[in-house]
Amino acid sequence: xSMWEPLLLSLRVAGLATILAVVxxxxxxxxxxxxxxxxxxxxxxxxxxxxxxxxxxxxYYLLVAWGARxxxxxxxxxxxxxxxxxWRGAVLAAAAVALPLVVQASxxxxxxxxxxxxxVARTLGRSETAIFFSVTLPLAWRGVLAGAMLAFARALGEFxxxxxxxGNIPAKxxxxxxxxxxxxxxxxxxxxxxxxxxxxxSAVLLLVLIKRLGHTLLGDGTRE
Amino acid sequence: xxxxxxxQAHFQVRVPGFRLDFRLSAGPELVVxxxxxxxxxxxxxxxLAGLECPQxxxxxxxxxxxxxxxxxxxxxxxxRRIGYVPQNYALFPHLTIAENxxxxxxxxxxxxxxxxxRQLLRRMRLEGLADRKPAQVSGGQQQRAALARALxxxxxxxxxxxxFSALEGSLREALRDDLxxxxxxxxxxxxxxTHNLAEAYSLADRLxxxxxxxxAQDGTRWxxxxxxxxxTVARLVEMTNLLTATPLxxxxxxxxxxxxxxxxxxxxxxxxxxxAGDLCLGVRPEMIRLGALNGExxxxxxxxxxxxxxxxxxxxxxxxxRVHLVVLPEGNPRRQLQAxxxxxxxxxxxxxxxxxxxxxxxPDAIHVFRNHxxxxx
Numbered sequence: 284x285s286m287w288e289p290l291l292l293s294l295r296v297a298g299l300a301t302i303l304a305v306v307x308x309x310x311x312x313x314x315x316x317x318x319x320x321x322x323x324x325x326x327x328x329x330x331x332x333x334x335x336x337x338x339x340x341x342x343y344y345l346l347v348a349w350g351a352r353x354x355x356x357x358x359x360x361x362x363x364x365x366x367x368x369x370w371r372g373a374v375l376a377a378a379a380v381a382l383p384l385v386v387q388a389s390x391x392x393x394x395x396x397x398x399x400x401x402x403v404a405r406t407l408g409r410s411e412t413a414i415f416f417s418v419t420l421p422l423a424w425r426g427v428l429a430g431a432m433l434a435f436a437r438a439l440g441e442f443x444x445x446x447x448x449x450g451n452i453p454a455k456x457x458x459x460x461x462x463x464x465x466x467x468x469x470x471x472x473x474x475x476x477x478x479x480x481x482x483x484x485s486a487v488l489l490l491v492l493i494k495r496l497g498h499t500l501l502g503d504g505t506r507e
Numbered sequence: 508x509x510x511x512x513x514x515q516a517h518f519q520v521r522v523p524g525f526r527l528d529f530r531l532s533a534g535p536e537l538v539v540x541x542x543x544x545x546x547x548x549x550x551x552x553x554x555l556a557g558l559e560c561p562q563x564x565x566x567x568x569x570x571x572x573x574x575x576x577x578x579x580x581x582x583x584x585x586x587r588r589i590g591y592v593p594q595n596y597a598l599f600p601h602l603t604i605a606e607n608x609x610x611x612x613x614x615x616x617x618x619x620x621x622x623x624x625r626q627l628l629r630r631m632r633l634e635g636l637a638d639r640k641p642a643q644v645s646g647g648q649q650q651r652a653a654l655a656r657a658l659x660x661x662x663x664x665x666x667x668x669x670x671f672s673a674l675e676g677s678l679r680e681a682l683r684d685d686l687x688x689x690x691x692x693x694x695x696x697x698x699x700x701t702h703n704l705a706e707a708y709s710l711a712d713r714l715x716x717x718x719x720x721x722x723a724q725d726g727t728r729w730x731x732x733x734x735x736x737x738x739t740v741a742r743l744v745e746m747t748n749l750l751t752a753t754p755l756x757x758x759x760x761x762x763x764x765x766x767x768x769x770x771x772x773x774x775x776x777x778x779x780x781x782x783a784g785d786l787c788l789g790v791r792p793e794m795i796r797l798g799a800l801n802g803e804x805x806x807x808x809x810x811x812x813x814x815x816x817x818x819x820x821x822x823x824x825x826x827x828x829r830v831h832l833v834v835l836p837e838g839n840p841r842r843q844l845q846a847x848x849x850x851x852x853x854x855x856x857x858x859x860x861x862x863x864x865x866x867x868x869x870p871d872a873i874h875v876f877r878n879h880x881x882x883x884x
Contacts, residue, residue, distance in 0.1 A: 397595075397597065399593050399595065399597040400597050400599060402553075402556075402558050402584070402591070402593070402597070403591060403593065403597045403656075404610065405557075405558070405583070405584040405585055406556050406557070406558070406584045406585075406587070406589055406590065406591040406657075407610050407611030407656070407657075407660055408585045408586075408588075408611050408613075408614075408660060409585065409610070409611070410585065413613070417610075418599055418601075421601045422600070422601055
């Protein structure tokens with residue numbers, strides 16, 4: 284059995300999950316950085332829940348919420364884009380798990396932008412959305428990118444929630460971690476070794492990249 | 508003078524532990540808001556800009572209602588047309604000087620935007636710096652860039668928070684003049700906040716003194732320096748001699764005679780006539796005249812308010828000096844006065860602690876605080 288299929292699937296799932304987590308995570312981070320009220324605290328708890336919840340439990344909740352018998356699941360079924368036991372389910376599971384990492388890094392980065400810049404931008408007549416894209420994001424992107432890379436690493440290794448939501452269907456939803464599990468079960472140590480090494484190398488690579496990003500972030504502040 | 512003032516504002520902002528009561532009507536002039544730190548100066552500017560929402564009041568600018576608590580009007584900063592230059596200038600660090608200036612001009616067609624930016628760069632003497640980042644230009648250039656950015660969108664009111672505090676001494680004075688000239692040329696109503704007395708004095712004719720969240724006085728700088736409304740304002744504008752005196756009547760001479768710690772003083776301020784009880788008097792230290800004693804002539808014959816004083820201390824402060832004195836005869840420590848003399852005068856009169864001098868308080872230099880009579884201690 285080839286290991287390229289699980290690898291490509293893993294990269295696709297982790298990539299899409301990261302994009303989803305960054306989009307949702309940025310919105311949550313903006314809201315959290317601005318809402319200093321009970322509503323903010325509730326949102327904070329909800330987005331950070333995947334960090335402390337066992338992945339199987341998280342996967343189970345996703346299954347209940349998006350499953351065939353749920354309103355959301357029925358709707359998606361009718362639209363012809365089923366989620367459960369497809370690669371899309373794997374994306375959803377990985378995004379949910381990666382979300383808190385994006386939110387925390389982005390929130391810290393957004394909060395480190397001088398609020399006076401935002402105030403001045405408002406007096407200059409620019410809308411909140413325009414200010415976000417022209418001031419906040421350009422000044423916070425390093426933190427957001429660091430969060431996105433952490434999210435990608437986490438999504439790449441996702442196992443528990445993915446298994447619950449997407450199952451372990453070879454060539455369909457079998458990502459690299461699931462393939463490693465299968466290989467070990469079969470007693471195919473060579474395949475397990477190779478795939479484990481692959482994941483380890485990519486994890487180390489990401490770590491080095493994040494570290495370098497963090498270095499320039501904490502450096503003397505000069506750009507280019 | 509029938510025209511309504513461009514800005515009419517009265518509002519109240521409550522934040523935890525602080526309450527601001529602000530009131531101001533201003534035309535196309537430069538008004539300096541002066542007060543110690545923590546008096547609510549920055550909060551005032553933020554409330555006018557719409558960055559802080561007052562609980563009560565009404566603010567109109569060029570006839571447009573920006574805030575009205577009764578009619579529940581609260582325009583966001585985006586629709587107020589108020590230029591705001593915060594204390595650290597808040598230039599966008601990732602944008603060039605030209606991009607900073609153009610930031611508020613997104614709705615202006617490209618060609619016009621570019622020509623306006625070029626014009627402002629020239630007017631603010633920033634040519635050649637258009638493509639630099641804020642961190643690559645000097646403090647004075649940053650200040651002018653922030654001002655240019657605020658002016659670009661054609662504001663109807665300009666707010667500046669301590670615009671000179673980040674600059675070094677010599678630069679400050681040059682930029683103060685620049686700002687005065689610019690304000691006169693553009694005729695945009697401008698409020699400028701400072702806690703620096705020399706700056707307040709040199710920048711504007713109109714001062715508004717803010718103390719503990721209240722407008723303690725609003726008037727010309729002459730009024731505020733010579734006739735502060737309260738002893739607190741007096742201390743703030745360095746009217747350091749605050750005296751308590753008892754009126755003795757006004758019959759004998761043209762002036763009014765009072766008793767200050769056993770010394771008879773003649774004052775010309777008519778406000779003393781309305782007072783019942785003890786008066787609170789103020790004398791600016793630079794108004795007190797000192798001279799050498801020439802033994803023979805009796806001091807009383809030399810005019811009103813001439814007395815003998817003993818120098819108790821001299822504080823050199825560069826161009827001038829503070830001289831601490833006690834009025835003779837010795838024995839009453841409350842008869843203290845402070846005079847301010849230029850350095851050459853200090854040397855000419857050989858002022859050193861222990862020296863006796865002739866001291867004169869011109870009757871016109873004595874200010875009477877209205878409504879500040881006090882029971883005698």
